[in-house]
Each structure stands twice: as C-alpha cells, then as structure tokens.
Amino acid sequence: MTSQFPEARPRRLRRNASLRSLFQETEFSLNDLVLPIFVEEEIDDFVPIKSMPGVMRIPESKLAGEIERYARAGIKSVMTFGVSHHLDSNGSDTWNDNGLVSRMSRIAKDAVPEMIVMSDTCFCEYTDHGHCGVLHGHEVDNDQTLINLGKQAVAAARAGADVIAPSAAMDGQVQAIRRALDAAGFTQIPIMAYSTKFASALYGPFREAGGSALKGDRKSYQMNPMNRREAVRESLMDEQEGADAIMVKPAGAYLDIIRDIREVSRLPLSAYQVSGEYAMIKFGAQAGAIDEDRVVRESLGAIKRAGADLIFTYFAMDLALAGI
Ligand code: PBG
Ligand code: ZN
Numbered sequence: 001m002t003s004q005f006p007e008a009r010p011r012r013l014r015r016n017a018s019l020r021s022l023f024q025e026t027e028f029s030l031n032d033l034v035l036p037i038f039v040e041e042e043i044d045d046f047v048p049i050k051s052m053p054g055v056m057r058i059p060e061s062k063l064a065g066e067i068e069r070y071a072r073a074g075i076k077s078v079m080t081f082g083v084s085h086h087l088d089s090n091g092s093d094t095w096n097d098n099g100l101v102s103r104m105s106r107i108a109k110d111a112v113p114e115m116i117v118m119s120d121t122c123f124c125e126y127t128d129h130g131h132c133g134v135l136h137g138h139e140v141d142n143d144q145t146l147i148n149l150g151k152q153a154v155a156a157a158r159a160g161a162d163v164i165a166p167s168a169a170m171d172g173q174v175q176a177i178r179r180a181l182d183a184a185g186f187t188q189i190p191i192m193a194y195s196t197k198f199a200s201a202l203y204g205p206f207r208e209a210g211g212s213a214l215k216g217d218r219k220s221y222q223m224n225p226m227n228r229r230e231a232v233r234e235s236l237m238d239e240q241e242g243a244d245a246i247m248v249k250p251a252g253a254y255l256d257i258i259r260d261i262r263e264v265s266r267l268p269l270s271a272y273q274v275s276g277e278y279a280m281i282k283f284g285a286q287a288g289a290i291d292e293d294r295v296v297r298e299s300l301g302a303i304k305r306a307g308a309d310l311i312f313t314y315f316a317m318d319l320a321l322a323g324i
Contacts, residue, residue, distance in 0.1 A: 026305040030074045030324055033300075034118065034270075035316035038209050039063050040083035041100050051205035052275055053282045055314055057083055060103065064111035073320035077116035079165060079312060080104040083211050084126045090134045090144075091123030095151035100126075102159035109160035118192060119161035121152055121177070122168045130214030132168040132221065140221055145170050150180025157186040165247075167194040169221040174241035190244035192270065195235040196257060198225045202250045202276030209275060231257045232264060239267055248308070250274040252299055255306040262307025270310035271303045278314040293322070 013023045040047065040057045047057040058066050070078065082100040086093040093099040101119060108117045123145070124132045133145030145168060153164045164181065166173045174193050181189050199222035207214065223230060231254075235246045246265060248258045249272035258271050281299065285292035296315045303311050 026301055028300055028304045028311065030076055030316075030320055032304065032310055033075070033316040033319065034077045034079055034116075034310060034312045035070060035075050036079040036081060036120075036272075036312055036314060037066070038081045038083055039100070039104050040085075040211075041103075042085050049205065049209045051208045051279055052314065053279075053286065054318070055209065055278070057209065060100070060107070063104065063107045067108045067111040067115055070317060070320070071112040071115055073317060074324075075115070075316060075320050077118060078108065079118040079120055080108065080161075081120050081210055082125055083209075087126060087128040087213065089128060090148060091126035091152075092148075094121075094123060094126050095148065095155045097155055097158065099155070101152060102155050105156055105159040105161040109162075116162045117160065118163040118165045119153075119156035121149060121156065121164050121166040123148065123152075124168075124212055124214065125210045128213060130212045132218065133170060140170075142170050142172070142221075146172055146176035149173050150176050153177045154180050154184045154186065157181060157184070157189045161189070163190050163192050165192045165194065167197065169194070169197050169218070169223075172241065174238045174243045178242040191242065192245045193235075193238040193241075193243035193247060194249055194272075195238035195243060195246040196223065196231045196248045196254075196261065197234075198223045198231075198250065198254065200225060200250050200253075200274065200276070202253070202274050205275035205279045225253075228257065228260065232260050235261045235265060239265055243267065245270060245310070247272060247312075249312075250277060251303045251308070251311065252277050255302060258303065258306040258308050268309045269307060270312060271306075271308035272312040273299065273303065273314070275314070281315075 038057045041060045043059045049055045084100050094101045105117050122132050131140050133140040199219045245268040247270045251271035251273045281295050284290045
C-alpha cells in the first residue's frame with residue numbers, strides 16, 4: 001500500500017544547525033579572498049570613498065601599517081590600485097621604477113613578505129584621459145598599449161609583486177606580458193588575467209575610488225555584458241596565451257559565465273565582486289532593507305558555488321575581522 005506521504009524528505013538533513021553544516025556543499029575561507037586596495041600618493045590622511053561606505057583611499061605613507069593590520073587579521077592577498085598625481089597621455093609613471101605602481105609593491109612586500117601582492121596592471125589611473133591605454137584620436141591603440149603593458153609588468157615584478165594582473169582588456173595582453181616578463185628573467189612570476197571583463201555599469205563607484213579622468217566608456221575594449229559565447233572565448237584565449245589563472249568580472253550578475261568557464265578550463269578561476277556590487281549591499285543594508293553580513297556571505301558563497309576558486313572582494317577585511 002503506497003502512502004500519500006513522501007519517502008524522500010530533504011528536510012531530514014535540515015533539522016538543526018549541526019546537520020545543516022555537516023551537509024553544506026560550499027564553503028569559503030580567507031584562503032579564497034583577495035582584498036583590493038586603493039593607495040594615493042602625496043596625501044597625509046585616509047580619504048573615505050563616498051560611493052563605497054567603509055572603503056578609504058590609503059595614503060602611501062600609511063600603506064605599510066595597513067598591510068600589517070590586514071596580515072594580523074588573516075588576509076593573505078591584496079590587489080593594489082594606485083591613485084596617481086602623475087598623469088600623462090600614456091601612463092608612463094606605471095613603468096617608472098620609482099613610480100607609484102612599483103612603490104606600492106615594494107612597500108607592501110617590505111612590510112609583510114608573506115602577503116601575496118597582486119599588481120593591477122593597467123593605465124586608466126595614470127592617463128590624463130582615463131582610458132586603459134594609449135589614445136590615438138578616439139581609439140585606444142591596442143598594440144602600442146601592449147608594449148607599455150610589458151614595461152609596467154616588468155617594473156612591478158622588479159619591485160616585488162607576486163602576481164601580475166592585467167586589466168586593460170587589450171587583445172594579446174597576456175602573451176605580450178608573458179614574453180616581456182620572461183625576457184627580463186621573471187619566468188616564475190604568474191599572470192592572473194582579467195580574462196573575461198565586461199563593460200559594466202557596476203564599476204561606477206570604482207571611478208570615484210580611483211579618481212578616474214574618464215569621459216565616455218570602455219565599450220570598444222571591454223566586453224558586451226550580453227555575450228555568453230564570447231565570454232568563454234575570451235578566457236580560453238587568455239589560457240592559450242599563457243595565463244596562469246583567469247577571471248570573470250563582475251561576479252554576481254555573471255554566475256552563468258563563471259560556471260560556463262569552470263566547465264571548460266582547468267586553470268584556477270577567480271571572480272571579482274566589483275565596487276557596484278559592494279555599494280548595492282552596503283547602501284541596501286544602511287537603508288535597513290537587507291542584513292549586510294548575511295547578504296555578504298550569501299553573495300560570496302554563490303560566487304564560489306558557481307565555480308570560482310578565488311574571489312576579489314572589498315568585504316574581505318570585514319570577514320577577516322569577524323573571524324570568517
Ligand atoms: C581598471 C579597473 C577597473 C576595475 C578594476 N580595474 C575599472 C574599469 O575597468 O573601468 C573595476 C573594479 C571595481 O569596480 O571594483 N582597468
Ligand atoms: Zn584600466
């Protein structure tokens with residue numbers, strides 16, 4: 001006689017907290033998180049970023065102390081972004097051995113040698129027009145920018161950066177950087193490619209954070225958010241070019257893309273929870289609409305569940321201080 005009641009009852013494994021944690025499929029820890037930071041030269045005090053409550057521009061003179069504080073809290077890795085006072089048409093400060101890109105890595109590694117320092121490798125915070133490369137008329141010159149990316153990557157490696165992370169979205173940037181690093185003797189320095197980078201409105205707060213001079217947009221080099229096949233192709237191309245790890249950016253609205261790429265590549269895959277994702281959670285919580293801590297954990301857990309190994313998130317320090 002068949003009962004009218006179910007035999008299979010998923011609720012059996014949800015009855016209490018111990019059962020639920022025993023059967024939880026996805027977890028993240030500080031080993032998976034990278035904290036992006038903004039460092040400004042020639043200032044004395046921290047500068048709050050209004051569109052990213054809780055995030056500040058760090059004065060270069062206080063960077064060492066901050067890195068030590070992150071390390072004490074358990075942060076394993078940072079990604080450095082410079083807020084430059086030395087802008088020019090091609091961002092040449094980035095390949096100066098005494099420029100801000102180099103100094104950030106040197107200061108961070110001197111402060112805490114075990115801290116993994118990833119050097120964001122781009123030009124938009126160092127050009128007077130705000131684009132991610134050399135401008136010729138209204139076009140960003142791909143191949144001239146490749147040469148400059150190689151120079152910046154070598155300077156960053158010379159300054160002690162552990163990982164080179166090119167975000168300029170130029171065609172062939174991974175290959176160009178790999179060759180430049182190898183030619184300079186940095187065969188052991190890995191490239192974490194921003195391989196699938198969408199031209200997203202969610203980068204809005206970053207523009208304030210980085211003090212970007214950009215007028216217009218980056219749609220001629222970053223990807224159309226509506227393209228799924230091309231998103232996979234971009235990451236596979238970077239793998240072919242020699243990337244050691246690949247990335248999807250932004251993260252939360254692109255979980256399908258993270259999963260697609262996870263299924264076709266064996267490389268470590270990262271995802272970047274960008275400034276606008278951070279801002280939406282912060283302001284939503286400030287308005288009393290959502291519980292910040294729970295939404296942060298749910299959003300990062302979802303990114304891991306989709307297939308990301310590493311997550312770049314501005315919440316990394318909050319989680320570290322909470323003991324994760
Ligand atoms: C610059 C860069 C951007 C971000 C990371 N690197 C901005 C952009 O491409 O416009 C965005 C990060 C964020 O929004 O948190 N190439
Ligand atoms: Zn850029």
